[in-house]
Each structure stands twice: as C-alpha cells, then as structure tokens.
Amino acid sequence: MGVGAPGFIEPGTGKVAIAVNIGWKDFALKDILRDLSGLQVYVDNDANIAALGENWKGAGNQVNNMLAVTLGTGVGGGIIANGQVISGANGTGAEIGHITVEKNGASCNCGRKGCLETVASATGIVRQAEELLAEGKA
Numbered sequence: 001m002g003v004g005a006p007g008f009i010e011p012g013t014g015k016v017a018i019a020v021n022i023g024w025k026d027f028a029l030k031d032i033l034r035d036l037s038g039l040q041v042y043v044d045n046d047a048n049i050a051a052l053g054e055n056w057k058g059a060g061n062q063v064n065n066m067l068a069v070t071l072g073t074g075v076g077g078g079i080i081a082n083g084q085v086i087s088g089a090n091g092t093g094a095e096i097g098h099i100t101v102e103k104n105g106a107s108c109n110c111g112r113k114g115c116l117e118t119v120a121s122a123t124g125i126v127r128q129a130e131e132l133l134a135e136g137k138a
C-alpha cells in the first residue's frame with residue numbers, strides 16, 4: 001500500500017514527525033496501516049507522492065527531473081532529480097510551503113509568520129478574501 005501524508009515524514013520509518021495543518025505529531029502511520037491491513041506499507045510526504053504519480057502517469061511524462069507543487073490546505077512540493085525523489089536529510093527536502101515570503105505576514109500553523117502557504121494555499125487565499133470583504137471591498 002502506498003500512502004501520501006502531509007508534513008514531515010521520517011525517512012524509512014513511515015512515521016509522520018509533524019503535520020501542522022492536521023495536528024499530527026510523531027504519528028506512526030505506517031505501523032498503524034500495516035497492523036490494520038496486514039499489507040506492506042510505504043509512506044512518504046503527500047507532495048512527493050503526487051510528484052511520483054505525475055511523473056509516472058501524468059504531466060511529468062517520466063522525465064528524469066521535475067518539480068511538482070501541490071496547492072490545497074497548504075503548499076507542498078515534490079522534487080524528482082535524476083529519477084529519484086529528493087527527500088532531504090530529514091524528509092523536508094521540498095517543503096516549500098514554509099518558505100518565508102512576507103516579513104511579518106500572517107501567522108502560519110508551523111508557528112512562524114509569512115510562510116508561502118499563508119498566501120498561496122486555498123486556506124490562505126480564502127483568508128485574504130475574507131480580510132478584503134471585511135474591509136468592504138468587493
């Protein structure tokens with residue numbers, strides 16, 4: 001079973017170290033799913049899995065090098081270089097959603113301010129629209 005989960009996945013363990021948008025911390029997703037299903041389970045970051053899927057059967061068209069950006073509750077990134085997913089030393093190799101893009105911007109679920117996903121995710125876009133509506137703008 002292949003599973004994508006948001007947040008930082010500990011390489012090799014399938015444990016979600018932290019997923020700030022859904023409140024998971026040290027969540028043993030692989031072990032739980034293996035115990036429930038009796039199947040072998042592979043867990044990686046959801047944007048990494050999206051990049052693999054797009055590269056396999058989608059817009060990536062099986063190229064050796066690509067970047068996938070996922071927009072939803074947050075902003076995720078998946079990098080494939082030389083045909084391999086880049087997870088980085090601690091599973092955060094393509095976590096682009098928490099790059100600071102606005103100094104003193106809106107608060108992010110990660111605890112910092114002005115992260116990319118506070119302005120470019122669906123959640124961030126809705127927040128900005130609500131702020132504009134509250135100011136009386138159309």
Ligand SMILES: [Zn+2]
Pocket residue numbers: 097098108109110111112115
């Ligand atoms: Zn953040």
